[in-house]
Amino acid sequence: MRIRTAATAAAAVLGLSLLSACGQPTPAAPEATGTGAGTGAATSAPADTPNALAAVTATGPVDFKTAPKVDLGRTPISTTSIQRRVLTPGTGSEATREDTVRIRALIYNGTSGKLLDDGYGKGRADEGYRLGRTDLLAGFTEGLVGSQQGSRVAFTIPPAKGFGASGNAQLGVGATDTIVVVADVSEVHRGLTQLEGTGSPSPEGFPKVEFADGNAKAPTVTIPKADAPKKTREATLIEGDGPVVKEGQFIAAHYHGVLWKDGSVFDSSWERGAAADFPIGIGAVIPGWDDTLVGKKVGSRVLLVIPPKDGYGEQGNPNGGISGTDTLVFVVDILDAY
The missing domain is CATH 3.10.50.40 (Chitinase A; domain 3)
Structure with a gap:
């Protein structure tokens, strides 16, 4: 990512x-x-x-x-x-x-x-x-x-x-x-090292997210039997009480990414064992992240469904096994903003 x-x-x-x-x-x-x-x-x-x-x-x-x-x-x-x-x-x-x-x-x-x-x-x-x-x-x-x-x-x-x-x-x-x-x-x-609590269930039509082994380990994401949405969708599963993420800041986050088409994992900071840091809101990551994570609070868990136009576009990301038609699903825990 x-x-x-x-x-x-x-x-x-x-x-x-x-x-x-x-x-x-x-x-x-x-x-x-x-x-x-x-x-x-x-x-x-x-x-x-x-x-x-x-x-x-x-x-x-x-x-x-x-x-x-x-x-x-x-x-x-x-x-x-x-x-x-x-x-x-x-x-x-x-x-x-x-x-x-x-x-x-x-x-x-x-x-x-x-x-x-x-x-x-x-x-x-x-x-x-x-x-x-x-x-x-x-x-x-x-x-x-x-x-x-x-x-x-x-x-x-x-x-x-x-x-x-x-x-x-x-x-x-x-x-x-x-x-x-x-x-x-x-x-x-x-900053936080992990979030507390289990969070809200996913809204209807969203993938199901389960943290069976606690928030320190990667979740299991189950894709619904439905066509992928054409527009980016987001749901806040845990509402944090920390500072609001601002455009141009770095955020530290754990995230887990799977493909809508088959639920396969293409990237996961949890599986790597270390949170990731990246600038937000300035075009350094895919548009689906820039457009949704700015304005969220530190301590939040966000579920994102991102179609190709807000992801890697028609070219996809061959290194990640992502084609130009793949819709991406992310679970993101925001641990810090600085």
């Missing part, structure tokens, strides 16, 4: 700009100060830097409006593990893998000191990341674990936790380059 997976992480370093700006390029930005900044990527891996962030400073208020003035100290900065330093303490609980954080960040190439992504750039706002996601660079989510609301943190992402031996030439990250992130954390919150 998701059309953005590992590529999400490669978009403008860690997915920080292309998704939030709907594919618009990030404007040019100045480099950080520091001895050796702007000297270009090294041809071989520099030695690991002990206490690599000891000289890093970021002056200015943590007000999520004003970009801090960052000095990386001495470059190149190179680490073989994630190093982390709190520049400004925050308050509240420390973020875990189960939490979602909202941040504004400045991201640098630690070898050259060049600014790769400016989260304070024109038109940008704080951006949310569920730390349990697997479609972002591992070092990015790991570096944010432990952060508190209102804090400013700096952390490194070594190649093994970033783009690996191939680097990312488009973003200006070489195979041996360590990435340095300076992030202001505006929010830490915990």
